[in-house]
Structures are given as C-alpha cells and as structure tokens.
Amino acid sequence: MIFIFAWLLSSCVPTKKYEELDKRYRSADRKVTQLQKSNEYNEKVIADLEQKAALLENLREELNETKQKLASLEGSHQQLQKSYDNALVEKDKLITTYSEDMAAFSRELATKEKDLNDQKVSLDSLMRDIEMRERKLTQLRDESNQQKEQMDMLKSTITEALNSFSKTDLSIREKDGKIYVSLSQELLFAKGSNVIDNQGRKALIQLASVLRDNREININVEGHTDSDGTPFRNWQLSVERATAVVQILTANGLNPERIIASGRAFYSPVAPNDTEENKNLNRRTEIILEPNLEILYKLFENEGS
Missing domain, CATH: 3.30.1330.60 (OmpA-like domain)
Incomplete structure (x- = not known):
C-alpha cells in the first residue's frame, strides 16, 4: 500500500484525485480493518460453534446412551412392575389364606377352650368325687378297724x-x-x-x-x-x-x-x-x-x- 501511495505521489497525480484516492484508501483500510476484526470475530464464533458442535455431539451421544439406559430402565421397570403386581396378587392370596386360617384357628381355639372348660368341670367333679370316696374309704376303714x-x-x-x-x-x-x-x-x-x-x-x-x-x-x-x-x-x-x-x-x-x-x-x-x-x-x-x-x-x- 505504501508503495502504491508513493507511486501515486510521484506520478504527479492531481491533488483532487490524490485526495479522492487517499479517501478511498482510508476507507478501504478501515474496511480491511473491519473485515479483519470481523474475520477474527467470525473465527472465534466458528471456533466457539465448533466447540459447541463438539459439545453438542457429546451431548447427543450421551443422550443416546441415556435413551438406551432409559429404555433398559423402562424394561426393568416393567419387569419390576410385573413382579410387584404378582407380589400384590400373592399378598392378597396370602392375606385371604391367613384370614381363613386365623378364622379356622379361632374356631378351633374356641372349641378347645370349651373342651378345656368342660374337662375342668369334669375334673372338679371328679376331684370332689375322689375326696368324697376318700372320706367314705376312711370311714369304711375306721369302721372296719372298729369291727375288727x-x-x-x-x-x-x-x-x-x-x-x-x-x-x-x-x-x-x-x-x-x-x-x-x-x-x-x-x-x-x-x-x-x-x-x-x-x-x-x-x-x-x-x-x-x-x-x-x-x-x-x-x-x-x-x-x-x-x-x-x-x-x-x-x-x-x-x-x-x-x-x-x-x-x-x-x-x-x-x-x-x-x-x-x-x-x-x-x-x-x-x-x-x-x-x-x-x-x-x-x-x-x-x-x-x-x-x-x-x-x-x-x-x-x-x-x-
């Protein structure tokens, strides 16, 4: 640029043209500078975009992995849900069976308690009868001894x-x-x-x-x-x-x-x-x-x- 400018000066370019050229030069120089700045900015933007693109790719890969894991988890969840549902069914069956067993046990217990009470009454009666017989036996023994x-x-x-x-x-x-x-x-x-x-x-x-x-x-x-x-x-x-x-x-x-x-x-x-x-x-x-x-x-x- 300097050489061109010097050449223009040495070529005895008229002042008006020189000024016009100088003005263009300066305008072009500013544009170049702006372009350089714009280019640098664009390069930074591109680098940033490339970095973001790489990050996005990584995120996409992670997303795919997450989707796969999610799909796997959903399968496990479904399996667990099925197992849970089966467990609920079994629990209901066990509760029903337990309730029936408890009812049967309660009836059996009531029967045994009644039998036990009946046996106690019989035992009390038997004990009274034994005591009475012992008294009779003592009387008989005493009477027999007296007679002897x-x-x-x-x-x-x-x-x-x-x-x-x-x-x-x-x-x-x-x-x-x-x-x-x-x-x-x-x-x-x-x-x-x-x-x-x-x-x-x-x-x-x-x-x-x-x-x-x-x-x-x-x-x-x-x-x-x-x-x-x-x-x-x-x-x-x-x-x-x-x-x-x-x-x-x-x-x-x-x-x-x-x-x-x-x-x-x-x-x-x-x-x-x-x-x-x-x-x-x-x-x-x-x-x-x-x-x-x-x-x-x-x-x-x-x-x-």
Whole structure:
C-alpha cells in the first residue's frame, strides 16, 4: 500500500484525485480493518460453534446412551412392575389364606377352650368325687378297724367265758373276719338226737350271756353230721340240732332277728368221713359270729347315691 501511495505521489497525480484516492484508501483500510476484526470475530464464533458442535455431539451421544439406559430402565421397570403386581396378587392370596386360617384357628381355639372348660368341670367333679370316696374309704376303714377290734375283743371274751370246757368239745377260731365257735356232738347231743344235754346247755347259756352285750353281731348256727345214714335224715338232723341251739340262745336273751339256723348235713366236713375219729370231728355244731355289715352297706349306698 505504501508503495502504491508513493507511486501515486510521484506520478504527479492531481491533488483532487490524490485526495479522492487517499479517501478511498482510508476507507478501504478501515474496511480491511473491519473485515479483519470481523474475520477474527467470525473465527472465534466458528471456533466457539465448533466447540459447541463438539459439545453438542457429546451431548447427543450421551443422550443416546441415556435413551438406551432409559429404555433398559423402562424394561426393568416393567419387569419390576410385573413382579410387584404378582407380589400384590400373592399378598392378597396370602392375606385371604391367613384370614381363613386365623378364622379356622379361632374356631378351633374356641372349641378347645370349651373342651378345656368342660374337662375342668369334669375334673372338679371328679376331684370332689375322689375326696368324697376318700372320706367314705376312711370311714369304711375306721369302721372296719372298729369291727375288727370288736371281734378280737369278743373272741377274747368268749374264750375266757368258755375256758372251762375242753378243746376237744369246744374250740374257738377266727377266719375271714368271723369267729367260729365249734361245739362237738358229745358236748351237745347224744348220737342221733336233737335234744341238748345239760353240759351243752350250760355252754350255750354262758355264750348267750357274752353275746347279749354285743348287739352288732349277727349269728349263724350251722348243724353238721357225718356221712352215716341217709342224706335226708342228715339234712333233717343238722337243721333240728341248729334249731335246738337257737332256741336256747333266744331263750337267754338273744334277739331272734340276729340269728339264722341252718343245716349242712355232711356236705361241709372238716375231715374225710373215713374213720370214726374223723367222723367225730364232722359231727359238730358251729356258731358263726360276724359283724353287722349294715353300717358298711349304708356307707356304700350313700357313696352310690
């Protein structure tokens, strides 16, 4: 530019043209400067746009990745939603089942509570019954002990009262809670007779005096024979002899309601009827004394009621 300007000056260009050229030059120079500035600005703008374009591309790539992730998440979400819905359905089923089970359990529990209450009532009743039975058993035991003591004392009293008679004619034993006073035929009767002689009468009167003080004793008089003779005659003789003994006992103060007369003939021997000695043992009259069990029966009846 300087060379052109100098050339123009040296070429003797007229002043007016020079000024016009100078003016153009200056105008062009300003435009060049503006263009340079505009170019620099444009370059900056382009660089900035390129940077933004690169950033935009990165954002686009990130957006694509985000879309892919979103699509994947949406798939997972759908799967999770499906699982959640299935879980809700299962939960509703479980709640329904649980409710039904709880209702059944409540019914069963109510039934068991009722059964338990019924069992408790039964148990209470059973305990009361056991306590009552224990009281009855204690009463029975006490009564039995009292009767045993009474029978022991009675045996001792009878033994003492009849100790003047020989053991072959009169014996006393205790068996199964009963006292057996056995009197031989020789003490009471002649052979084949039902009439009591004086010695036998004396023994029976002494026995009656002891038994009068024991009003709770029942008496069974049994007549026994050997096997000689006919069965009918032996039945008859054993009953007659038992009845004769009862007549003396009742005549000496014993209550007839407490006495039983019975004949056993030869059907309840104490020895085989094979020798005269054994037959002599079988020819006997037994006075069997037993405690009055009416009190015990009443206890049993009360327990049953």
